[in-house]
Amino acid sequence: MKITIARTAGFCMGVRRAVELALDASNRSHDSIYAYGPLIHNPQVMNILADKGISVINEIPDSGSGTVIIRAHGIPPDEREALTSAGFDILDATCPKVIKVQSIIARHAKKGYAVIIVGDRAHPEVIGLLGYAGGNGFVAETMDALTALPKFDKAIVVAQTTQNTVFFETVKQWAALQHPNYKVFNTICDSTENRQAEVKQLSSEVDAVVVVGGYESGNTKRLFEIARDAGKPSVHIETEADLEISQLGNARHIGITAGASTPNWIIKRVHGEIESLMVHNGRWLRRWLFALQRYLLLSNIYLAMGAGCLTCAAAMLQGIKPSFLYIFMAIFYLLCMHTFNNLRDITSDRYNDPDRAMFYQQNRMILSVLTCISGIAAMITAYLMGPLFFMLTLCMSFMGIVYIISLAPRQGNSGIQPRIRDIPGSKTVFAALAWGIVTSIVPALYGFGQIQSVTILVFFWAVSLVFVRTAFFDILDMQGSRIVGKETIPILLGEKKTMRLLKILSVLSAVILSLCSAFQMVSTLGFLLSLCPLSMFLFLNNYKRNGFSSGLRQGFFMEGHFILAGLLTIIWIII
Ligand code: SF4
Incomplete structure (x- = not known):
């Protein structure tokens, strides 16, 4: 499926x-x-x-x-x-694409051309375009309306940007045959063209199509018509609540598309709903594996396992024999902080990660207990390592809490309490630094009793992995972050620049580690571990090519890079 x-x-x-x-x-x-x-x-x-x-x-x-x-x-x-x-x-x-059509109309209207707009008369875009025609504009919704128009000495024909491409092709042929003096501008937006072409292609590849978008949205209705005309079971829904899986027959491959006004979080919810319905109707093993994967990912246990793997890899890379003490300290500390953060972030997760928000709402009590137990376990482990580590973990836990909850008094009448997390872009940077300290600095202090030059290098490698992972999820969460007013790095820099930054960082991290390994500044494990940032680079590249995707698999794969570091370390030890 x-x-x-x-x-x-x-x-x-x-x-x-x-x-x-x-x-x-x-x-x-x-x-x-x-x-x-x-x-x-x-x-x-x-x-x-x-x-x-x-x-x-x-x-x-x-x-x-x-x-x-x-x-x-x-x-x-x-x-x-x-x-x-x-x-x-x-x-x-x-x-800007509508502005372009407005200027084509205004320019020609000034020169005395009649303006024929092929589109929906009542659509706001068409009403707006008509305003630029200087009183000499005509709207045609159908071929009949078009042929009924008077003959003009000079006229231009433009399309509403979301017009059906097939219909406009017919219009172009009509103009070429009947009115060769008319100037025809294909002003259909390429976003609309691509969307319609893709739904046509998608319909030929899948067993059923789900079109998501407002019932009043013209472009969504057109997507539905195209999918339905392709002869595949198709449904048009506004949200996941409207979905009846029985409408899709026995489809084993379902395609999802959405109109230009459908936000990502609704597409994610629909994807999640279809995924769980398909799994629910599947075999018990598949159901069981799905539930386990979901639980490990949403509860952050999978992430904590990754933290343990990364710590083990970072220690070996520095030439330190791994100790269960700092590995468990990293696991418990990061599990506590991430779960605490998620418990406080349910509002933005409603948009960014609806499944996670629901999971945290339903299991609030258990997850709160998990946070407390992992926090206490981190402190006990740090205590067993010595006073320095106990104080360090205490300070970092305090910083982690102060980062999330403000301890400052409310400001004036606004009632706003300033928090460190409100500093633009701080989340990604602080998360990466915290991971870097527990996975690289703590093992160095425990193993060598000091920070060495190799520690700085390994710290950079670990920080860059976590930075890329966190900022990538920030890119996926941009719409929800905007709604709740969070200023993450992609919101500050924009998606393209952030993606470029992450790719550069991944490649840089892989190259530096390989070079250090080649010049024997770190062991040959460096060659193997440079595969982690390299794999992240390929993942980012693939995401860019394939565009929107959702579901557990994506999260599992990205978080899996830390587990990969642990596996590569084990392979290196064995070899
Ligand atoms: S479909 Fe979107 S991108 Fe295209 S013209 Fe309309 S608003 Fe602009």
Whole structure:
């Protein structure tokens, strides 16, 4: 059984930009913020925006204050002027691709061309485009409407950016045959074209297709029509709650695609729902393995096992004989901190990782006990190692708690308590440093009694692995982080730059470790362990090529790099 998520599923560039602008504005400003018309055709996202204090206005009042966001579809120029005259500041989220169509229309309208827009008359984008036609614009929704239009001496034909590509091809043929003097501009957005082409291809490869998106979203409806016309069982759902697995027949390979206004977290929920329904209907062994994998991953036990493996590898790399004491100290300390963090992060996980949020809500008590037991176990292990390690673990635990919970008094009337975690990008950096200390510095202090030059090198290797892993998950969580106002590294740098940074760091880490191994600064284990950052690089490359993916497997694979370090160390010892 297999689930394939379309590479193009989810927010297109224009919608993502509009939602990000709106969320950033709401996170940074205390002024009133309005969206002029629903920002996107997705009720779940609109509810979140309402929770963030962004209300919708459908009419322009005579006077007002605050900021008005113009949605990705754009608006006619006279409405823009009316908003400014009413006293609003404008935050223009019109998609650059829509702006391009607006300028084509404005340029030709000025030269006396009639403007024919092939699209839905009532769609806000078409209403906006019509405003640029200088009173000489016509909308055609069907071929009949198009052929019924008067003959123009000179005219241009443009398409609504989300128009059906097949229909527009027919329009182009009609214009070439009947009106060769008309200038035709294919203004269908490539995001729409690619999405439609991919759903066509996907439909030929899978047994059934699930199309996710608002019931009012035109582009989602078109995706559903394409999938249905391909002859495969297809359903259009808004959220996972609408899914009836029986509608998909006995499908063994299910494809998921989503409209341009569907956020990632809804696609993740749908994927999770289908995955668990498929597993539920499968054999007992598969059910059991799935449940075990899920439990190990969500409870952070798998991550803690990885911490133990990484510590063992880092010790051997420094030429220190591994000791169960610091390996267990790393396992318990990191298990405690990560689980504590997840317990405090349920709100953002509702968007970033709905399955995790549900798991933490359902098992809050057990996980709280697990956090306490692992914290106490870390302290006991550190105590057994000596006073220095006990004090170090105590300080790090204190820092970990202060990082998550503010101990500072509330500020003024705002009631805000400053926290270290509110420092932009701090989470990824602090997590990597904490891992670096427990996996590399602690074994060095325990084994050598001091930090040596090789320790610095191994510290860099361990920190870079954890940094890449954490920042990668931050990339997956960007939409949810924006909603809850978290400023992670990908939000500060952008997805592309962060991805580039992670790739450079992975390659650098692999090259440095290999060179150090070649010049005998570390043992030949360095050659083997450079495979971990190299594998991360390949993973990032593959993610970039294949785009959106979800589910347990991805998390399991990324976290698995620490386990890989442990396995490679064991292989090296045996060889
Ligand atoms: S579908 Fe294309 S034109 Fe429309 S908002 Fe998205 S990127 Fe922009």
